[in-house]
Amino acid sequence: MMKILAVDDDELILELLVESLRASGFSSVQTATSANAAARLISTATEPFDCFLLDVVMPEVDGIALTRWIRKSPLYGAAPIVMITSMAEKAFIDRAFRAGATDYVTKPFDAVEVTTRVQLAARQVQANRAVHDAGMQVQALRAKIDAQHHTPLSEPVALNDVEGLIDFLALQNYLLQLSRGSFLATSVVALRIVDVGNIYARCSPALFRDVLADVAESALGAMSGSQCIMAYTGNGTFAGVVACSDRNDFEDVELMINLTIERLELVDDQQRPLEVRVAMGTPRAIGVMQSGRAAVAKMHRAIEDISWNMPQLATLKTKTKRGAGMLLRALTQAI
Template sequence: MLNCIILRYKHWLFDIYAFVLGARMKILAVDDEPFILELLTIVAAQSGFTDISTALSGKIALDMLREGDAVFDCLLLDIRMPNMNGIDLCALVRAIPGYEKTPIIMLTAMAEKNFIHRAFRAGATDYVNKPFDMVELHSRLRMVENLVLARNNSALIDARVDALLSDTLGQHAFDLSDEVQIEGVKDLIGYTALKNYLTQLSRAGIAGSQVVAIKIDQIEELYARASSEEFLYALTETADAISDALKIYDQMMAYAGNGTFVVVLGKATLEPSVGLESEIQNWLDDRDIEYDDGNALDIGISIGNPIRPNVSMTQRVRKTFDRAIARAEARVLKKQGEPRPPSIGLVAR
């Protein structure tokens, strides 16, 4: 009953917040070309976003973000700028308190895979190529608006509900399916950002990439037993183990909810899932993860067979990720009833 009340409360607050804010996002556009800034201002206004500020360099932008009174909801950054490029600026923005999760769209003519990878690793949310299509930019801004509304709604809910439920076992202010934020793990980005990343890779050529999903086996039981802090701790340890085990593959990953991580591996040859599963499991077993009461928090994981993405649009990216997740879930079902093999310890690295 309490969870039903909380869910209704979430939806009610979200509807009010969306109605009050509407399309009134504060946008900061950064480009060393005045003409581009003028064009962006016009395009944003035509899309209903009239509150847009501009900066002609990364230094000016940082001064506005660090010392200005305005708090921006979205940043549009050019990559190729003198003195400070947009990728370096993006990384510096992510280090500013309050801008860790602010949507950042890169606007650039740099379509090579190296630039795409570096931009998303630095914290980019999306990537639009110049000369940009007006309709495409409009759709990206609308997507960002939805992200801002969802993020601010989540923060509003958490501030009122977390104090009530965070210490109660099996009671959480978030649903099991929510894409909760996991902090401090290398190469872990937002799920929407990972979709955008794969979309951009498809345009640059993705012959050297594959997608796999990794799911925590007993995630429902963990969600029902753990406190919110213990649950997030388990997710963080799992993400960190994945990052450690797959670091040689130039990977990028995101948490998709329901105890599932989706990973884009920079590897041409499809990797057998059994070997990856064993390697990650060994990393997890070596961590000796525990509940707050000292009992072992035994995390098992399952990996579906890899998929070679063949995508060119967001819808196809979503289907690729859904197929990878379905394979991981099928692997979980297949393992049910089978004895879990003992840990063989960490292999030599």
């Protein structure tokens, strides 16, 4: 049975949510009329909650701040958090997903839509439980199981400790929630680790996650000025949504990412140097007339393109060295 916490300062909304959910078979629903009351319920719960339905605009502490607080708990790093709010502006949607929301529903909502989203969340909870159970087994027999239960390279492993990186499903939900006008000057972009199979083979599961996290942090840092929201999609590939449509703005981003990674001096489990390089695809402008589904489809095409048409490592190395030399000369001349 899935345990749900619904938080809204409007008691009529809470009554509607409870009735709708119970009619769909979700009988374990608790409610709170403020973020502070919700925090008390979460802190004193004898069994953790499985899913959260949060309003954004509430007195004193809003739902976005509550989302950040929930995500800080190790118990709720992957729990579904569905925002249910009247705030449909892109700025609020951006803030919610960056804080850790996995889905977003605008008021006035349809009861069927909400229960459908919760049913999807229930599937996510079941998947999370399976992953958790497997993880407990791995911890119990770490040395033996590491070799046998290496997470498949194709799986979009969780990287919850990287600020600005969200779940791939959440990234798709984010695009679906944006209105057509919000796509103006917005692009999707994909990047991939070159020769990721070799890196994967040389690393333990924990170390491979660390490498992915280092790449993600380097990429997000290089694109910090573009309000980037990014997710790991598996196979060493990341997808991002950026508030920019000009390809020239990304001319040096790939170089900046690779220079940052190079400075980290990454090594494998045998302490041998890991040559980690990233290839970045061409940003694809979504266009003001595109729908959310079309935007998701364009993101998937960007991922496929970087997977099938990635430049060779030798080309990337040459480009990185040349770019580094140009930057060094520019700095020297400036001095």
